[in-house]
Amino acid sequence: MMQRQVLMGINGDEAVAYATKQVNPDVLAAYPITPQTIIVERFSEYVADGLVDTEFVAVESEHSALSNCIGAAAAGARAFTASAANGLALMWEMTYIAASLRLPIVMAIVNRALPGPINIHNDHSDSMGARDCGWIQVYCENSQEVYDACIEAWRMGEHPDVQLPVMVCLDGFTLSHTMENVLTLPDEEVEGFVGERGYMTIRGHMGDAEFRLDPETPLTMGPCDLQDFYFEHKLQQVEAMKQALDAIPEVDAEYAKVSGRRYGLIHPYRMEDAEVALVGLGSTMGTVRHVVDGLREEGVKAGLVKIRVFRPFPEEDILEAVGDVPVVGVLDKSASFGAPGGPLYEEVKTTFYDESDRPLIADYIYGLGGRDASQGLIRGIFRSLEGIRSRGEVAEKVSFVGVRE
Amino acid sequence: MSDLTLREAARKPDLLAPGHRLCAGCGESIIVRMVLKAVRGPTMATTATGCLEVSTTIFPYTAWNLPWIHSAFENAAATASGMEAAWQAMRRRGRGPLAKYETLDIIAFAGDGGTYDIGLQALSGALERGHDFTYVLLDNEAYMNTGIQRSGGTPRAAATTTSPAGRVIPGKREWKKPIDEIVVAHEIPYVATMSAAYPMDVLRKARRAFEAEGPAFLHAIVPCARGWRYPPEKTIEVSRLAVQTCIFPLWECRLEGGRPVYRLSAASSAIARRPEAKKPVEEYLEIQGRFRHLFRPERRGDIVDSIQAWVDNRWELLLERAGL
Numbered sequence: 001m002m003q004r005q006v007l008m009g010i011n012g013d014e015a016v017a018y019a020t021k022q023v024n025p026d027v028l029a030a031y032p033i034t035p036q037t038i039i040v041e042r043f044s045e046y047v048a049d050g051l052v053d054t055e056f057v058a059v060e061s062e063h064s065a066l067s068n069c070i071g072a073a074a075a076g077a078r079a080f081t082a083s084a085a086n087g088l089a090l091m092w093e094m095t096y097i098a099a100s101l102r103l104p105i106v107m108a109i110v111n112r113a114l115p116g117p118i119n120i121h122n123d124h125s126d127s128m129g130a131r132d133c134g135w136i137q138v139y140c141e142n143s144q145e146v147y148d149a150c151i152e153a154w155r156m157g158e159h160p161d162v163q164l165p166v167m168v169c170l171d172g173f174t175l176s177h178t179m180e181n182v183l184t185l186p187d188e189e190v191e192g193f194v195g196e197r198g199y200m201t202i203r204g205h206m207g208d209a210e211f212r213l214d215p216e217t218p219l220t221m222g223p224c225d226l227q228d229f230y231f232e233h234k235l236q237q238v239e240a241m242k243q244a245l246d247a248i249p250e251v252d253a254e255y256a257k258v259s260g261r262r263y264g265l266i267h268p269y270r271m272e273d274a275e276v277a278l279v280g281l282g283s284t285m286g287t288v289r290h291v292v293d294g295l296r297e298e299g300v301k302a303g304l305v306k307i308r309v310f311r312p313f314p315e316e317d318i319l320e321a322v323g324d325v326p327v328v329g330v331l332d333k334s335a336s337f338g339a340p341g342g343p344l345y346e347e348v349k350t351t352f353y354d355e356s357d358r359p360l361i362a363d364y365i366y367g368l369g370g371r372d373a374s375q376g377l378i379r380g381i382f383r384s385l386e387g388i389r390s391r392g393e394v395a396e397k398v399s400f401v402g403v404r405e
Numbered sequence: 406m407s408d409l410t411l412r413e414a415a416r417k418p419d420l421l422a423p424g425h426r427l428c429a430g431c432g433e434s435i436i437v438r439m440v441l442k443a444v445r446g447p448t449m450a451t452t453a454t455g456c457l458e459v460s461t462t463i464f465p466y467t468a469w470n471l472p473w474i475h476s477a478f479e480n481a482a483a484t485a486s487g488m489e490a491a492w493q494a495m496r497r498r499g500r501g502p503l504a505k506y507e508t509l510d511i512i513a514f515a516g517d518g519g520t521y522d523i524g525l526q527a528l529s530g531a532l533e534r535g536h537d538f539t540y541v542l543l544d545n546e547a548y549m550n551t552g553i554q555r556s557g558g559t560p561r562a563a564a565t566t567t568s569p570a571g572r573v574i575p576g577k578r579e580w581k582k583p584i585d586e587i588v589v590a591h592e593i594p595y596v597a598t599m600s601a602a603y604p605m606d607v608l609r610k611a612r613r614a615f616e617a618e619g620p621a622f623l624h625a626i627v628p629c630a631r632g633w634r635y636p637p638e639k640t641i642e643v644s645r646l647a648v649q650t651c652i653f654p655l656w657e658c659r660l661e662g663g664r665p666v667y668r669l670s671a672a673s674s675a676i677a678r679r680p681e682a683k684k685p686v687e688e689y690l691e692i693q694g695r696f697r698h699l700f701r702p703e704r705r706g707d708i709v710d711s712i713q714a715w716v717d718n719r720w721e722l723l724l725e726r727a728g729l
Contacts, residue, residue, distance in 0.1 A: 026494035026501060027487065055494035057486060060530030067480035067527065071451065071487025074474050076502045077494060079487065097476050213472035213488065214502055215447035215509070222475040223462035 005183040005259070012175030013038035015143040015182050016082060016108045016168070019150035021046045022190035025106075026077035029057040029068035033087040034120045035172035036110040040082065062087035066094035066107070073103035074221055076212040078154065078197050081105065084172060085112035085126045092130065098165045099134025099237060101222055102200060102211065104157030105165040107135075108150065111282070111333075112172040113369045121370020122172040124282065125334040128343045134237050136166040136244055137311040139281040143180040145308075146170045148263065151185075152255050154194045159247035163200050163211075164240050171283040173370065185259060193258050241312040248309055265314035267306040268321035270296060274303025276385035277322065279348055280331030281307040284366075284373045288331070291378040302382055307344070315351045322352075327389045328359040329381055333367045341365075341398045360388050363398040377402050409608045414442040418470065425468035426460040430637025432627030432644065433457050433543045435601040437514060440541055440623065441471070443611035448510040451485050453519035454478035456550045457543065479523040482531035482540055485513035489536040510615045511538040517558030518548045521582050532591040532620045539614040539621045542584070545629040553632040557582040560652070561715070562708050563695045565632070570698035575708060580715060588622045589658050589665050595621040597657035597670075602645035606670050610657060626653045634694020646689040648672050649682075651720040652712075656727065667726040677729050686716045 010018060016039045020028070030040045040058075047056045055072075059065045062083050069079035083091060088109055098105050109127045113119040127137060136156055140146045146168065153166040170176060185193075199210035202219070209217040225233060249264060256262035269289055271277060278288055285306040295302040305321045307314070322328060330349075332342025340346060345363035352358040364381050367373045381401060388394050420441035427434045433456060441448070449472045452458045458475045461468040476484045492509050495501030503509065515524055520542045528540065547565045548554040555568040560581045564570040568577035589596050595617040597610040607625070614621035626647050630637040647653035655670035669677055676683045687709055690696040699705045 026498075027490045029487065029490070053494070053498055055490040055497075057490050057534065059483065059486075060526060060533070064480060064483035064486075064527050064530055067476060067483035068487035068490065070476050071474070071484035071489075072491040072494075073487075074476075074484075075449065075488045075491035077487075077491035079491070093477055094480070101474075101476070210502075212502065213449050213474060215449065215472055215506065218470055218472045220462050220467035220469050220473050223464045223467060224459040224475075225464040229464045 005185055008182050008184050009179050010143065010182050011038065011177050011179050012143045012146045012170045013110065013177070014042055015147040016150050016170070017042035017046070018184065019147045019190070020080055021052050022185070022187050023078070023151060023154060023194050024052050024191070025054055025080045027055045027057065027069065027072035027079040028081065029059050029065045029072070029079065030081045031059050031062045031065050031083070031087060033062070033084050035112055035176040036082050036084040036087070036108070038176065039108060039110070062090045063094060066091040066098060069105045070094060070098050070101060070103060073105050074101060074213050076197070076199065076214065079105050080107070082108040082110065084110040085114050088126045088130055089114060092133070095130055095133040095135060097222070100233065102163040102240070103165060104154070104163055106150070106153045106157060107165065107167050109167050109169045110172045110176045111169055119369040120172070122174050123333045123368045123370065127167060127169045128334040130167070131311055131343060134164065134241070135311060136164055136309065138166065138168050138309055139307065140168065140170045140175065141283055141285045141306060143175055143182050144261070145263065146175060147182050147184060148255065148259065148261055151190055151193060152251055155251040155254070156244065156248050158198050159244070159251065160198060160200070161243040162240050162247045164244065169282070174283045189258055193255065244312050245314060263308055264317065265309040266317045266321055267308060269304040269306065271303040271305060271321050271323065271325065273301055274325045275301040276327045276329070276382055276389055277303035277305060277325045278329045278331055278381065279305045279307065279318070279344065281310060281344065282333060284331060284333070287373060287375060288378050291375050291382065295379070295382055300382065300386065313347050318348065318351055319355065322359060324357065326359050327385045328361050329385045330361065330363045332363055332365045335365055335368060345398070360394050362388060362394045362396065364401050365398065366401045371402050373402065409443055409612060411605060414608055417442050420444070420448070420470045421461065422468045422470055426463065427456060428631055428637065430630040430640045431456070432545060432601055432629060432640050435640070436541070436543060436599070436607065436625045436627055439601065439604055439607040440512070440611040443608045443615065444510045445508050445612070445615050446510070447506045447508065448512065449473070449488055450512040450514060451475065451481055451488065453481035453513070453515035453524060454550070455516040455519060457514055457516070459550060478519055480527045481513040481515040481519055481524060483527040485511050485538045485540070486531040486534065486536040489538050513538060513540045514543060515540070516549070517542065517544045517546055518556045521557030521584050529591065532588065532593050535619050537619055539623060542622065542624045543627045544624060545627045545632060547632050549629050549632045558584065562699060562712060564698060565695070575698055575705060585624055592660055592663070592665070593620040593622060594618060594660050595657070598624045598626070598653065598655050600626050600644040600648050600653065600655060602641050602648060603655065603670070603672055606655060606672070613657070632695065634697070635692055639692065643689070643692065646684065646692070649676070649684045650686045650689040650716065651676060651683055652686050652689055652716050654720060654723055656723060667723065669727050669729070677724055686713050
C-alpha cells in the first residue's frame with residue numbers, strides 16, 4: 001500500500017541524516033570530514049533535540065568510528081557511520097574486518113577524491129579503492145536515491161542470506177550539498193520496513209546461537225584463523241555476495257510496495273535499439289540521460305546503463321541490458337594507476353569476455369578531483385563511440401576526457 | 406563495593422579456560438584469569454591483536470568462556486566503546502538483546518604495543534568520551550607476539566630485537582613512557598597498577614574497576630619469560646621484584662572532587678613506611694636476560710645507576726602524589 005509521502009527540499013547529506021533518523025539505529029559513530037560533515041551535524045541535532053534515541057558516539061577518528069560500529073554491531077546493535085576519502089582510507093583495515101565478521105553495518109560514503117594533492121571535490125577514487133573489501137556498494141544518482149538507499153541498505157545487509165556491511169555512495173557536493181526534492185516516507189513506514197535487526201544462526205559445540213555477543217550465549221568472534229579454515233571463511237563471504245544479487249532485488253521489490261519507487265541492480269535507459277551506449281554510475285548519470293534524450297532527437301541511437309549496485313557486480317543484468325548494442329563506452333570517475341583501465345571498465349570488459357558476440361568497449365576516465373562533467377563532455381564521448389562504431393575498432397582503449405590540453 | 410575473598414574467587418569458574426597456547430609461565434594468562442574472577446556478572450571482552458588473542462582463539466578452538474571479540478590491534482578501546490554504546494542504547498530503549506542486563510562488565514585487554522603506541526589514540530578517545538568499560542593493559546614491555554620488538558613501554562636499556570644490545574648502543578635508549586600519568590590526566594574514575602605476585606590486590610582492583618562508573622584503567626606488569634629471558638617458573642618472582650624494587654609500584658588513583666587521589670597499595674605502602682625495605686633495582690635487572698649486557702662481560706654501573714636514579718625519582722614523585 002502506497003503511503004502518503006512528504007516532499008522535502010534537502011541535500012544529499014541531509015537525505016542520509018533524515019533517512020537514518022527515521023531508521024533510528026542503536027549506535028551512530030562518526031567523525032567529521034568534508035563533504036560528509038552535514039550528515040554528522042544533522043544527526044547530532046536530532047540527538048540534541050531528542051528526535052532519536054540513538055547512542056551517538058563522536059569518535060576521535062574514522063578508524064575508531066568503524067571500530068566502534070564493529071563493537072556495537074557485534075553486540076547486536078544496528079550501527080551506522082559515514083565518511084569520505086581520507087576517512088575511508090583511514091578505515092581501510094576495518095572495512096575488511098567488518099565484512100569478514102559479517103556485520104551488517106551501514107556506511108554512507110560521500111565520494112571525494114583521495115589526495116594528494118588534497119582535493120575535497122568529487123570523484124570515486126575513495127569507494128572504488130574499497131571495492132574489494134567485502135561490502136555491498138550502492139551508488140546513487142540523486143538525493144531521492146540516497147534517501148531510499150539509506151533505508152533499504154539495512155534490509156540488504158541484514159538479509160539472512162547476506163549479512164554483510166553496506167556502503168551507500170553519493171557524490172560529494174554534486175549531491176551532498178545540492179538541494180533537491182526528496183519524497184520521504186512517514187516515520188512509522190520506515191520503522192515498519194526496516195523492522196528489527198535479524199541475526200545469523202551459527203552452530204557451535206554448545207548448540208545453535210545467534211551470531212552476536214551475549215553473556216547468555218558466549219561465543220568467540222574474530223578468532224585467529226589460519227591455513228586450515230581462513231579460506232573456507234573467505235568462500236562464505238564470496239557466497240554471501242553472490243546471494244546479495246538475489247537479495248537486493250527482493251528488498252527493492254518490498255520497498256517498492258511501500259514507496260512506489262523501485263530500483264534494480266542496474267537501470268537501463270533507451271537501450272532497446274541503441275547503437276552506442278554508456279555504462280556508468282553516480283550523479284553524472286542524470287546528465288548522461290539528458291544527453292541521450294538530446295541525441296535521440298537528433299537521430300543518434302544512444303543509450304545508458306546506470307549501475308546502481310557495483311558490489312556485488314551485476315554481470316547478468318548488464319549482459320541483458322546491453323544485448324546486442326555494438327559499441328559501449330564506460331565512464332570511470334577514478335583512475336587505477338598501472339591498470340589496464342578504470343575499475344568499472346575492467347569489470348564491464350570481463351563481463352563481456354566470454355560472450356561470442358560482444359560489443360566494442362572503450363573506457364572514458366573523467367571528472368577526477370571534481371572536474372565538471374558537462375553535457376558537452378558527454379556528447380564528445382558519444383561522438384567518440386560513434387567513431388568507434390563506424391571504424392569497427394577501438395583505437396584508444398582508455399581516454400582521459402575533460403583534461404586541460 | 407564488595408571485595409572478593411580468596412575462597413570465593415577460587416570457587417568461581419575460570420572464564421579463560423586452560424588449554425590455550427600461551428607459553429608456560431606467561432604473565433598474561435595469570436592476570437587475565439584473576440581479572441575475570443572479579444567480574445560482577447554478565448561480561449563481554451575484546452582483545453587487541455597480540456599473544457593473548459592469537460594463543461587463545463586458534464579456530465575452531467577458543468579458551469574464552471565469555472562473549473569475546475577481536476577486531477584489530479590499535480582499536481581495543483574503540484571496539485569496547487562500541488560494545489558499551491550498544492548496551493547503553495538497548496538499556497535506554499528497553500529493547501534489544503542486551504537490554505536485560507543491569508550491569509555489563511565490558512573489558513578491553515591490550516598489550517603495551519596496543520596501548521602505549523598504536524592504540525593510544527583510540528584509548529584516549531574512549532577515555533575522553535567516558536564509556537563505562539575497563540581497559541586492562543597487559544604490559545610485557547615489548548611487542549612479544551611479533552618477536553620481542555621495543556615499544557613505548559619497553560624500559561631503558563632493555564635489549565629487544567629492535568633495540569638490541571650492540572657494541573655501541575646498550576639496548577633501548579629511551580625511558581618507559583609514563584602511560585599511567587597520561588591516563589590519569591584524562592580524569593577518569595579509576596586507575597590502578599597491579600602485579601600477579603599480589604593476587605588479592607589484583608582481585609580487589611579489578612572489582613573496583615568494574616564498579617567504577619565510567620572508564621577504568623588497570624595497568625598490569627606481565628613478565629614474559631621468552632622476551633625478558635628468565636626461566637618460566639620465575640614469573641611470579643619477577644612480578645614481585647618489580648614491586649619490591651619500586652620500578653613498578655602498586656597504587657590506585659580515584660577521581661575525588663575532580664582531583665586525582667593516589668593511594669599506595671599494601672605492598673608499596675609498606676615500602677613507603679619502611680624505606681629500607683626498598684630493594685635495589687639491580688636485583689630485578691640481573692635475573693633478566695634482557696639486561697644481561699648491563700652485567701656481562703663487565704658491569705655497566707653507569708647504566709644501572711641511571712636506572713636506579715630514574716626509579717628513585719619516579720618513586721618519590723609517586724609518594725608526593727600520594728601525599729606521603
